[in-house]
Amino acid sequence: MASLRSLTLNGVKWYLIGDSVIIAFNFVIGIILARLLTPEDFGIIGVYGIFFALAEIFINGGFSMSLIQKKDMSDLDCSTAFWANIIVGIFFFLIFELSSPLIASFFNIPVLTDIIRVSAIGLLIGSFTVVQTTLFTKRVEFKTISIIRFLGSVSAGLLCVFLAYQGLGLWSLVIQGLASGLIRSVLLWIVSKWRPKFEFSWQSFRAMFSFGGRILGTRLLESLSGQASAFVLGKAFSPRDLGYYQKGAAFSRLLSTSISGALFGVSFPVLAKTKDDETLLYIYRRYIKVTSMVIFFMMLLLCVLAHPLIVFLYTDKWEMSAILMQIVILGLMFDHIIGLNNNIFNVKGKGDILLRLQIAKTTILFILLCLSFKFGIYGVCVAEVLYYQCAIAMCGYQTKKIIGYGYFSQMKDILPYLLMSGIAVSPAFVLTYTALSNLAVLLIGGITSILFYISILIFRKDPIFLQYVWNDTRIIKMRTKLKIN
Structure with a gap:
């Protein structure tokens, strides 16, 4: 009981430290951006965010939870999950590149076409670090994750404010998302000792998917629920x-x-x-x-x-x-x-x-x-x-x-x-x-x-x-x- 309490408190401590600092910084950045940009700018970003939130569920979904839950996790399991995530990331990157004109037409917001095509790069970048993040999480090493998230948020936030001052409008928000994901991914690859091997196990894939597939479906529905109001408001x-x-x-x-x-x-x-x-x-x-x-x-x-x-x-x-x-x-x-x-x-x-x-x-x-x-x-x-x-x-x-x-x-x-x-x-x-x-x-x-x-x-x-x-x-x-x- 004591060890679990200690593990929880230590994990929560670093998670909260990281979150508190990031939230405080983003809070200040948000105030500046709200004064520089318009409600329309944030609304347009919110529209494409509906679809990207669903895609991120597929990329960050069931395999991560499967690795955490798996008692006898092997390096083959990690490599299998890594390459599966890469394939999913490429798939959604191509989907958004092709479907962006249809989404822009559906919501009657022409600028969405270019915004979605550029932002889709972030999905591809994020698919390269799901396993690394999962391994730190499994070991309850939230100190490393918190520091990386902080560095990514601060760097991207300052860049966003600079671009907004330069008159880039809603594009400053788009670039902020890309920069934050790229910085986090690079830092995770630097600090993580794990590297994927060029191997893939269908047996491992099926075992993880049998557990993670249901979680993936659940998270997808959760995301649909979370984005439902925004979808209705964006369309109507x-x-x-x-x-x-x-x-x-x-x-x-x-x-x-x-x-x-x-x-x-x-x-x-x-x-x-x-x-x-x-x-x-x-x-x-x-x-x-x-x-x-x-x-x-x-x-x-x-x-x-x-x-x-x-x-x-x-x-x-x-x-x-x-x-x-x-x-x-x-x-x-x-x-x-x-x-x-x-x-x-x-x-x-x-x-x-x-x-x-x-x-x-x-x-x-x-x-x-x-x-x-x-x-x-x-x-x-x-x-x-x-x-x-x-x-x-x-x-x-x-x-x-x-x-x-x-x-x-x-x-x-x-x-x-x-x-x-x-x-x-x-x-x-x-x-x-x-x-x-x-x-x-x-x-x-x-x-x-x-x-x-x-x-x-x-x-x-x-x-x-x-x-x-x-x-x-x-x-x-x-x-x-x-x-x-």
């Missing part, structure tokens, strides 16, 4: 509207993905090492509680401060994004529950259940989008909120069968944090109706709510907070004091 509304939605949704995912993403990346290889169901359930429940304790509060705080935050950072031209962000947050704040449930299915080798679940969830989402379409862009966002609640209930029904931890048990564990978070953000909510400046509301409201939340957790003697935050912080302070003395 203007690129400007999609730009507002993309900026609001991106801001909503900023905190959620930085926290839950770190735990998802670490939790699968750690849970995969767990031998018995009792230990698995113990660790899993703590993952649920820890992420909920942080994510619920931060997402609700972001929700109540959305308007002053958007206007202060991006100016009034992005004001509509604030309303969309508030709606999206109400659904996205539960996404970490779904992600952790999915990890349980993968750990237990229940890819077939996960695939069937995702088919059902995707079907429900498209039904909700069709029903909400006539209510405009706000209706589409409300449909997302309803979808998340349906998805959690469906996942919980299956996890109860597998490890005896179903929907109502999960809700019982997380609802206290939702209620405490709702109470804690009330000072910030009240301040948004005062005559204070946007900056004052953000500073005073944010600090007051954070202190209020910590006070509630301490007064309640919340065991998760005391064990994973309070006690660890006290230990760090004591060690520091001893060193000084």
Whole structure:
């Protein structure tokens, strides 16, 4: 138990360090770009991003999870996965080179033709480093991955700002994506000791695909679900509207993905090492509680401060994004529950259940989008909120069968944090109706709510907070004091 906890905390630490620095840097870059570029520019990028997100699922999909899950992984398995990814990368590169005029015509955005053809190079570059990244992940060596991601993001971000200042418009965003992927790929090849051999095993391929194929199908459906709203908005509304939605949704995912993403990346290889169901359930429940304790509060705080935050950072031209962000947050704040449930299915080798679940969830989402379409862009966002609640209930029904931890048990564990978070953000909510400046509301409201939340957790003697935050912080302070003395 101790070794797994140590492994998890160390992995999460480096993942969060890397993510925090990258997010902070990209946050600043995003502010600059939002002031230099227009909502239309971000909307157009969002349209081609729909298709590239699906292609990246095929390239980074099932083989990576298969290698992580495989107990007796061999060098032949790695080489087989490497060459399979290269073939998939070449395939999608050619597909996008040929289909780009059709996509541009479908969305009535002529410039998409050239943008897609140039951006397709990034898919090819990314296919060369899937195995290297997987090997670092399998060993829970997130320090190396975090440093490489940081260097790639910083270099590409600075280049993007320079190009935007030079008047390249949305092309600066296209080049940023290419530069980031290229830098990461080069660095991974430099630091990784593994090199592919010119060998391919059909037996290994079939074995990995039998496990990874279901994961690939599941992730593809997850990506379809994640891109469904953007697809509807891109087709039915203007690129400007999609730009507002993309900026609001991106801001909503900023905190959620930085926290839950770190735990998802670490939790699968750690849970995969767990031998018995009792230990698995113990660790899993703590993952649920820890992420909920942080994510619920931060997402609700972001929700109540959305308007002053958007206007202060991006100016009034992005004001509509604030309303969309508030709606999206109400659904996205539960996404970490779904992600952790999915990890349980993968750990237990229940890819077939996960695939069937995702088919059902995707079907429900498209039904909700069709029903909400006539209510405009706000209706589409409300449909997302309803979808998340349906998805959690469906996942919980299956996890109860597998490890005896179903929907109502999960809700019982997380609802206290939702209620405490709702109470804690009330000072910030009240301040948004005062005559204070946007900056004052953000500073005073944010600090007051954070202190209020910590006070509630301490007064309640919340065991998760005391064990994973309070006690660890006290230990760090004591060690520091001893060193000084």
